Amino acid sequence: MKRDIIIIGAGIMGLTTAYELLKAGRKVTIIDENDITDSTSFGNAGLLSAFDKGPLANPGIVFNTLKLMIKGESPVNIHPTLDTKIYKWLWKFVNSANKDRLKRTLALFEKYGHISNDAYEKMQNIDGLDLDFQRRGMLSVFTEQKSYDKKLLDYAIKNDDVFEIIEKNKIKEFIPCITNDVKGAIHFKRNTHFDPKRTMLELKRYLKENGAEFILNERISHIKYSDSKIESISSALNTYEADTYVISTGYQTLLADKVNQNLVMTPAKGYSITFKMPKELQPVTSTLFSDLFIVMTPRRDDVRITSKLEIGSTNHQIVKKQIESIKENFKKYTVPFIMEDIVEWTGFRPLTPNDMPLIGRDEKYKNLIYGMGLGWLGMTFGPALASILKDLIVNDLENKNSDDILLFSGFYQGKY
Ligand SMILES: Cc1cc2nc3c(=O)[nH]c(=O)nc-3n(C[C@H](O)[C@H](O)[C@H](O)COP(=O)(O)OP(=O)(O)OC[C@H]3O[C@@H](n4cnc5c(N)ncnc54)[C@H](O)[C@@H]3O)c2cc1C
Structure with missing residues (x-):
């Protein structure tokens, strides 16, 4: 049986693409090696932060990170490896982190951030998906005076629709568990x-109810191709044929490697800790502890903190030392409270060197x-990217006929 569209990988990319294609009247089959309960798309912070948050490839990060790495205090680490891919990635990353590129990236983030925010809101308000989606902005909290002062220079001209500088004595209204040791905060309203x-x-659930086919617990490991197209894909158990195939396998590049597509991408390991805490101490909105590289997001029944970015690591273990170091940093700036029903998690970001998706x-x-x-920022841009892929498939476009691909895809970023 030949299928219409097969999507391999059911993270946020795969599921939002399926959602868009179903809406466009296409038939979709989604294949995943697991059962869609615990990919990177599950354990992340859920902060949709396209606005006023610098990209990773930004000039300040390279310098500050190297400084902290030498001191052994950096939340970002690079795992030494013999794989030359990582050095190619690092080279591109350092070259991408310049001021011109930063301006361009911020503009693209804004464009696609609005599209994603609106898409999630529609899923919630029109299709009735319960996402706990909240338009409450993001509080950026600074624990270092120097970085706060520097940030204030960027936000010297008042713009009430976009941000508000929060006086020190008012920070607790946003995040009651904070101590007085923080230096200042800015509320960015569009995140x-x-x-x-x-x-x-x-x-x-929505995709199932609306006719998508799911094939779970099957790892696709082979691709059969002719000169110009994919003929079929196979797992150890079955072979599948379709008119169109979408690869959305997160940090795993095995299938792209099979068709000789050398994606410049590296896994970047991170952690989350989800717990219950006294309601009166919970933050009102998502909070970025800017200098600590920690994000805290309130949810309906609990809160989550996330941190760490270990470039090149593929170790699936939860390393206790890393969890303890996140807690330790977090506790330096929060009043004592008991974390209850703690769930620790680790996952891998599929990181490109210039913040552009492939x-x-x-x-x-x-x-x-x-x-x-x-x-x-995959959760932030998932629906916007899915809509671009849907246009490509439904209108049978080549890349050169899609302005969005030419603008935003990492395949078209010149030497960056
Ligand atoms: C600690 C942490 C915090 C984060 N915080 C945020 C945040 O606040 N905001 C934000 O926007 N983003 C955040 N991210 C990033 C975001 O989570 C990722 O960008 C996003 O989840 C990637 O989605 P994906 O669909 O590409 O991959 P994944 O979610 O990894 O999905 C890929 C799927 O492909 C399947 N698969 C892989 N290979 C095969 C195969 N051969 N055959 C079949 N199936 C296969 C896997 O089982 C998996 O289900 C965070 C990430 C981490 C780690």
Whole structure:
């Protein structure tokens, strides 16, 4: 039986692409090696932060991170490896982190951030998906005077629709558990947040109810191709044929490697700790502890903190030392309270060197589409990217006919 569209990988990229394609009247089959309960798209912070939060490839980060790494205090680490791919990635990353590129990236983030926010809101308000999506902005809290002063220079001209500088004695109104040791805070009003696990489960439910086919617990390991197209894909158990194939396998590049597509991408390991805390101490909105690289998001029944970015690590273990170091940093700036029902988690960001996703049609195998490289902001841009892929598939476009692909895809960023 030949299928219409097969999507391999059911993270946020795969599920939002399926959602868009179903809405466009197409038939979708989603294959995943697991059962859609615990990918990177589940355990992340759920902060949808396209606005006023610098990209990873920004000039300040390279310098500050190197400084902290030398002191052994950095939340960002690079795992030494013999794999030369990582050095290519690092080279591109350092070259991408310049002021011109930063301006361009921020503008693209704004454009696609609005599209994603509106899409999530529609899923919640019109299709009835319970995402716990909240438009309450993001509080950026600074624990270092120097970085706060520097940030204030960027936000010297008042713009009440976009941000508000929060006086020190008012920070507790946003995050009651904070101590007086923080230096200051800015409330960025356009960012949003949601519960990623809830979102993924709701998307899965909606897709099932609306006719998507799910094939779970099957790892696709082979691709059969002719000169110009993919003929079939196979797991150890079955072979599947379709008119169009979408690869959205997160940080795993095995299938792209099979068609000789050398994606410049690296796994970047991170952690989350989810727990219950006294209601009166919970933050009102998502909070970025800017200098600590910690995000805290309130959810309906609990809160989550996330941190760490270990470049090149593929170790699936939860390393206790890392969890303890996150807690230790967090506790330096919060009043004592008991974390209850703690759930620790680790996952891998599919990180590109320039914050651009690797999306688009394969130049050789025309029925193959990539939805890869969503990076550290994959939840933020999932629906916007899915809509771009849907246009490509439904209108049978080549990459050169899609302004969005040319603008936003990492395949078209010149030397960056
Ligand atoms: C600690 C942490 C915090 C984060 N916080 C945020 C945040 O606040 N905001 C934000 O926007 N983003 C955040 N991110 C990033 C975001 O989570 C990712 O960008 C996003 O989840 C990636 O989605 P994906 O669909 O590409 O991959 P995944 O969610 O990894 O999904 C890929 C799927 O493909 C399947 N798969 C892989 N290979 C195969 C195969 N061969 N056959 C079949 N199935 C396969 C896997 O089982 C998996 O289900 C965070 C990430 C981390 C780690």
